[in-house]
Amino acid sequence: MEDWEARAERMVLSQIEARGIRDENILEAFRNVPRHLFVPEGLRKWAYDDNPLPLGNGQTISQPYMVALMTSRLDVVAGMKVLEVGTGSGYQAAILARMGAEVYSIERIASLARSASLLLKELGYPVKVRYGDGRLGLPEEAPFDRIIVTAVAPSVPSALMEQCALDARLVIPLGFPDGTERLLTRIKKGERFKDEWGEYCRFVSLLEGTVE
Ligand code: SAH
Secondary structure, eight states: OOOHHHHHHHHIIIIIGGGTOOOHHHHHHHHHSOGGGGSOGGGGGGTTSSSOEEEETTEEEOOHHHHHHHHHHHTOOTTOEEEEEOOTTSHHHHHHHHTTOEEEEEESBHHHHHHHHHHHHHTTOOOEEEESOGGGOOGGGOOEEEEEEOSBBSSOOHHHHHTEEEEEEEEEEEEOTTSOEEEEEEEEETTEEEEEEEEEOOOOBOOSSOBO
């Protein structure tokens, strides 16, 4: 099989750059993070394909383009403090860390939090993974310059809005009663928030509480 760097490069060219994401910091991160290590062993040969993959526990690692799109909406600059809700495999967190962000990531399923934390450490990404209900954010580390939620909710959890720094951006998929889901970028301007609506999408649900 072709080596992973070549597969990652092809993924960047045909799935990410070709769809309009040109930010070199983002593209560089996707070339350098070994996505195959974040998917279950039996699925590695599909790791760089143009679709999401199951992680077990009913959860999924998002399609590479969706990770890139959300990263681009987040508008991350090195040194920013970023909170991710929904660690899953840890892939999105690794991309953000590779871009130089200081990343905190919360996961509600203990086994996923543990395995993502171990893998990120092994690969040298300094992500702080926390086990808990990310709907509550991480008050002890707030405020955050950027917040990304990688699970779908009916509305933006109020704790997350409260933990936004000045000029913060929050990216989250919101779900509507008719079953559609759409990416929302909420930007803090002074005491107010401005909303920008993006693409339709499909995510697993943001759930209450934790799973041992
Ligand atoms: N960002 C992940 C993909 C996440 S899938 C990646 O790159 O692989 C969504 C994840 O959100 C799942 O692991 C799910 O368990 C988690 N999740 C759902 N509700 C949550 C909550 N309230 N707090 C923290 N994590 C949550």
